[in-house]
Amino acid sequence: MDILHRVILLLLLPISFAIAQNASTEGVQEFHVGVILDLGSMVGKIARTSISLAMEDFYDVHQNYSTKIVLHIRDSMSDDVQAASEAINLLENYNVDAIIGPQKSSQAIFISKLGNITHVPVISFTATNPSLSSRILPYFVRATTNDSAQVNCIASIVKTYGWREVVPIYEDTDYGRGIIPYLVDALHEVDARIPYRSVIPLSATSEEITLELYKLMTMETKVFVVHMSVTLASIFFIKAKEVGMMNKGHAWIMTDGVTNLIDSLDPSVLESLSGALGVEFYVPKSRELDDFTMRWNRRFQIENPTDPPLRLSIFGLWGYDTIWAVAQAAAEVGHANNTFQKPGVERNSTSLETLETSSDGPKLLQAILKNKFRGLSGNFNLSNRQLQILRFRIINVVGNGWREIGFWTAENGISRQLNKSTRPTTTHLGSVHDLNPVIWPGESIEVPRGYQIPVSGKKLQVGVCTSGYPEFVKVEKDHFTGETKAIGLSVDVFEEAVKRLPYALPYEYVQFNTKNDGSTEDYNDFVYQVYLKIYDIVIGDITIRYNRTLYADFTLPYTESGIAMVVPVRDSRNKNTWIFLKPLAPGMWFGSIVFFIYTGVVVLLLEFLGNNENVRGPIPRQLGIMIFFSIFEEKELVQRFLSRIVLIIWLVFLMVLTSSYTANLTSMLTVQQLQPTVTDVQELLKGGENVGYHRGSYVKGLLEELGFDRSKIKPYDSPDDFHNALSRGSNNGGIAALVHEVPYIKLFLANHCKGYTMVGPIYKAAGFGYALSKGSPLLGDISKAILNVTGGDTMIQIQKTWIGDQNNCQNVGPVTGSGRLTFANFRGLFILTGVASTSSLLIALVIFFYKKKKSTENTLDHLNRPEDSGTGDESSEYQEGNQGGRTEENAQLPGRVENGLEEQTSLELVSDTE
Structure with a gap:
């Protein structure tokens, strides 16, 4: 019996609805509005029910209105041509004053152009393509937001979980392509890159989708952003689950096109989405919304008795509020004087040229834009020709349902709860702790790394080459297995860093053939291999230089930086006749003598003003007394109290100065036995000395920039050559100094400690690092691991193994020059003495x-x-x-x-x- 009642009601409903639409009672002005939807789609069915309820509710509240909109609903059948045909029919045969819809962005572009011609507003609550601009389509109004509004939310999620690479997967339509430029820019702001874009045609078969998924499986990036219509997305995710891409280690983010309809998806589709994150527009809860949802559910079941149950979505709420906005604008504009003017055209003109122009169209458009109210979807304001949506909810699909994990707002970024925080924030600010825990694909609670060497793919290709200094890198080939092996300080640091990565990273060494002399040209070619994708990473004693960063990214340096000099040292103990003058700098000697004289003069004047008979007499006698006052304090000679104060402070100064002088002189005579022959590059330039460098190194260009004559720059090949040249000296055909990078100098001094020391660094350099391809997601992880290695005892042990214990060599370390006492060291005592006197x-x-x-x-x-x-x-x-x-x-x-x-x-x- 219940079924019979439903059938009867279903048969009577269209009749009563048509009568209500076509009835024109006396005094009521009809306002014709066309509605173009894809009535066979999920969104079209949801929106149709919402629109019918909106009509009833509006005129129940406003029964005294003299205008009433009459809806003409048309089915686009998911076809752009059909939608355009229906729009032309509505404009020609019904002279509609407005068109609500169409549903797709591709349909909205053409129909909005018709609106420009006829001055008929076109209001769409489903077309989200950012390319639909009011600048070129002035009669188009978007009763929703465009897709670019959610890209900052997606970028914040990527930054929060520390992902460096993202692969967008989108359908090959205007809707799918429209978001990509905005998504790329947003990801760029959070230092994330897009290595690949996966485009899925609407006509793609299951086999074609599967092939694309297999291609994605072979890639290292495991973070995907899916932007598709719900129909294509359902097929895609089912296939993704079948091929194993919804397992542990993957991360999926859905845009609002799918998330807004999450409650209406088939259970099998929902299950395939388990572990994915979704972004949707947040609708504030209200009693009116709860009441409407109950009414909507009953009405939808009545209107679609044979369809599976659907849930009310945000598109249904926007459709409801759109009807209210259009009905209110129609009441404000009225319809008494509206006319449609026919253009003057020839008889054989096309139908587009014969379309009539609405005289009330501009007024109606302005009324719609000025109409602001709080609807079921929240604040409904179209003043900017589209809704301003600044709040999104982030959900996590789990099993056959979903759970809320946080929110994103333009003011506060990501947060666990939606509140009005006044703390200063940025758009992309947030951390994992600001969101609720996520159940990731494969029912894992561990955040996916976003990067993984494919199981079926090759190992990480690590390029190595033998250095001119085998202590850093030495490459050998196993003649039995053919495997490439590498040893050395640079290799040990790399292997230790890989061990400390939070995930397994299989790799293999691949040899790069060079001249084995470590020349700059060879190393430039070596680094360039990562740009050519021949190697994933190259390791060795590779200096981080600006020209190399143009085609490769470098990790943090694992060695000390800078360029210094190696110079011979000489024994200077007790060989200087005037060594007793060296503890004090010339300025200190001059200042002490001046204050010595000044203090004696002051005490002499004080006693003279006190009529001390001891200070009266000829000038030679007074000078002698002045010197005596400066050295001794004789109570019989000094009678005034002020004189004694001055002398006490002066004697304290002399005690400090004398003790400091004695200590410094003792140090010079006993401790500091060796002195570098050269302490500054300028000494070499002024003396016209020869300098050496490692053959093939970029240091040669640096020396030429400093002003050295090319004839004075000598190339050498090995540490033994350096030793022989330094031993001979510049006057005997050798060199006065060796200019080299600090790591190499320390290696040289470890083997030739006696007789040499390091001066400098004299020039800044970045040190040694490993080179990776531009934008490699491994860069950050390996740099952190290197920082972990170099900051502990492991690095000390590695250096002892390959370079030796440098603590046993007293000459290792920069020489800063003389240790004389300067005037600045005693400035306080000089000031105190001068002020007192x-x-x-x-x-x-x-x-x-x-x-x-x-x-x-x-x-x-x-x-x-x-x-x-x-x-x-x-x-x-x-x-x-x-x-x-x-x-x-x-x-x-x-x-x-x-x-x-x-x-x-x-x-x-x-x-x-x-």
Whole structure:
């Protein structure tokens, strides 16, 4: 009985719907709208149900509106020509005021051009190709977002899990190709590259898809981004599971074209997706959405009784909100004065040229763009001619369902929960801890490395060649097995680094034939082999140089960097007559002598101002006393307190200086027995000395740049040649210095420790590293492993094995030159001494002039009192005021008064200063 009711309702529904659409009651203006969908597709079926419910809900809420849209639904049958034909029919026969759809981007391009001609807005909630631009299609409105909005989310996922290479897999349509340029740019920003692009035609058979999957299996990259329609993606993932590409070690990311319909996929398809990540537009939860979902489920079952059940998707919500936006705009614009103007064309014109132009089209377009409201999908705002979507949800397919692992927003990047964080972030900021745990393909909880040597593929090809210094690399061929073997310091470091990788890396050595002299030209060709894809990596004593980085990437250096000199040393102990002057630099000697004299002068002046009889006398005597003050502190000679302060500080200075001088002189006489014959490149240039280098090395060009004459630059082939040339010296046809890279110099000094030392580095260089092809995903992992090796005891043991224990050679290490004491070393003591002496002298001068002024004022005061009053009392007081023992007779004689005044002033000054 229940089935009978459904059948009857199904038969009556189209009739009632047609009556409702075609009925035109008095006073109601019909607003014709065309709808073009692929009614046989999943998205088309979901959208049709949503549109019918939107019509009912809108006019139930707005029953008083005088306009009512009439829908004309057409089926494009997944064909671009059919969609265009239906659009022309709607424009010619029904004069539709707007077209909702079409469903595909390829269909939307042509139909939007028809909109340009007829001024009819075209609103699509499913066409996401970024090439659909409002600049060239002004009447096209995208009631969704374009595919480029999600690429930053995908790039953030790639960066979060540390993947360096990604292979996009997309369908060969406008929809599939449209996202690729934006995806490439986004991945480039997170230092990820695309080594290969897999393009799947819509017409591809199962066998063709399988062949493409086998091709992907042979590649080293194991991270894939899938951008397809849900129909093609379903077939693709089933085949991927069959060939074993949904196993452990692989990583899959789906764009929203598949993820938005994840709930409507067949269980067999969903099971094949287990372990994949998906990106979808986030829809905020609401009571209205829950109520609508229940109504939608019931309506869909009624309208599609023979179809499998589908779930409401974001496309259904956008279709619902689009109807509301168009209906509201129609009510605002009205339809009373709308006319369609026929263009003036000839009789034999095509149907496109006879299409009429809507007079209300521009007004309707502006009304749609200005209409903003909160719909079931969230904020519905088409002011920029498309929805602005800035929030995406990241899901993980597990079994027959999925789980939420995090969110991505333009403001905060990746986060586990969607919140309004105010922390300063960047678009691609995030870490694994910001997401919930993921169950990866093969039910693994270990994050895929993203790079793997194929099981069926060849081993990593490691290029090696014998160096001019066999201690670094020596290659041998096993005559029985034909296997290439390599030994040396560079080989040991590489093998240790491979052991410390977090995954197995099978490799084999392949010999590169050179002249075996380590020349720059040979090594340039050697490194170039990785660019030619002959080797995956080349190892050895390869200097990291700028010209080589143009066609190869280098790991972190595993040796010390720089270019230095090897020079002979000479025994300088007790052979210098004036060695007692060397502990102090010339500036220090000059400063000490100046302060020696200055201190003596200050103390002499202080005692002179204090009327010390010991400092008075002829100039030779005063000079002797000054020198005496500078060296000794004699209490009988020094009487003033200020003088003693100056002398105490000066003696402290002398004690520090004397002890430092003694220690430095002792060191020169006992410890520093050897001195380099040359300490600077400029000495070699000024003296016109010969210098040597290893034949074929780029050091020759460096020496020419420094200004050496070509005739003074001598090439040599081996360490023994270096030793012989340095032993002879520049004047005897040899060389005064050997210029070489630091690792080679340390190897030379390990075998010829006696008589030579290293000076420098004199020039910067990057050191030795391994070369890989540009963008190799192994670069980061091997560099980290090298850093792990060189930072521990392992590197010390490797160096001892191949170079020797350099601690036994005292000459190894850079020579920095003289150890003299300079003025800067004692700047603080000089400042303290100078401040103490100068301030004491200033204080003494102030006291002297103050007392002199005071004494003069008192004397004049006593002389002026008898002249003013003329009384005997004043005369008596005057005599009492003169305490110098002057007589009345002297007071009465003007000439003697002046002399007496001078004598009294002198006596009082002596008394006061004492």
